[in-house]
Each structure stands twice: as structure tokens, then as C-alpha cells.
Amino acid sequence: MDFSSFISEEKIKKGYEDGEFENLPGFGKPLPEDKLAAVPAELRMAFRVLANAGYNVEEDQLKQELLSIEDLLRACREDKERNRLQKNIGKSCCA
Numbered sequence: 001m002d003f004s005s006f007i008s009e010e011k012i013k014k015g016y017e018d019g020e021f022e023n024l025p026g027f028g029k030p031l032p033e034d035k036l037a038a039v040p041a042e043l044r045m046a047f048r049v050l051a052n053a054g055y056n057v058e059e060d061q062l063k064q065e066l067l068s069i070e071d072l073l074r075a076c077r078e079d080k081e082r083n084r085l086q087k088n089i090g091k092s093c094c095a
Contacts, residue, residue, distance in 0.1 A: 015021060036044045069089050076082045 002012055021027070036047050039047055066089065073082060073085050076085060
């Protein structure tokens with residue numbers, strides 16, 4: 001154990017002995033379920049950083065779907081198919 005770990009441990013022990021941890025919110029209750037428990041351990045930190053930065057996987061997938069539909073609309077030459085794609089955009093935006 002290095003010096004900084006030793007100092008940290010000693011401060012935690014002293015705080016515990018002085019009762020500094022007794023009135024914390026959630027004291028004595030189980031920890032909340034980890035939303036990233038199914039994510040492999042080596043990727044969890046990256047996912048947490050992205051989540052803390054405001055990144056949302058579902059939102060990103062929706063944006064990608066909309067971009068794909070918009071690309072298809074630009075390339076579409078048939079009115080019937082264009083109308084179907086425009087309805088899909090409406091569904092994606094409002095889902």
C-alpha cells in the first residue's frame with residue numbers, strides 16, 4: 001500500500017469512528033442497481049463517460065435512422081415510395 005492509500009484509509013477510519021457517515025442519505029440501504037451491469041467491465045467506464053457527457057444511445061440510433069431515411073428520400077424517384085419514407089420520418093420523430 002502506498003502512502004496516499006494509507007492516508008486515505010486512515011481518514012476514512014477516523015471519519016467512521018467519529019460518526020461522520022451515520023446520517024448520509026441512503027445509509028444502511030442497498031446500493032441502487034447498476035444500469036451498466038450487462039456491459040463488459042472493460043467498457044463500463046467509457047459508457048459512464050459518454051452518459052455523463054449527455055450521450056444517449058437511443059437518441060443516437062434515432063438520429064442515424066432519420067439520416068438514412070433522409071438519404072433515401074433524396075435518392076427516391078417514385079412518389080409512392082417518397083410518401084412512404086416521409087411517413088416513416090414522422091413516425092421516427094414522434095416515437
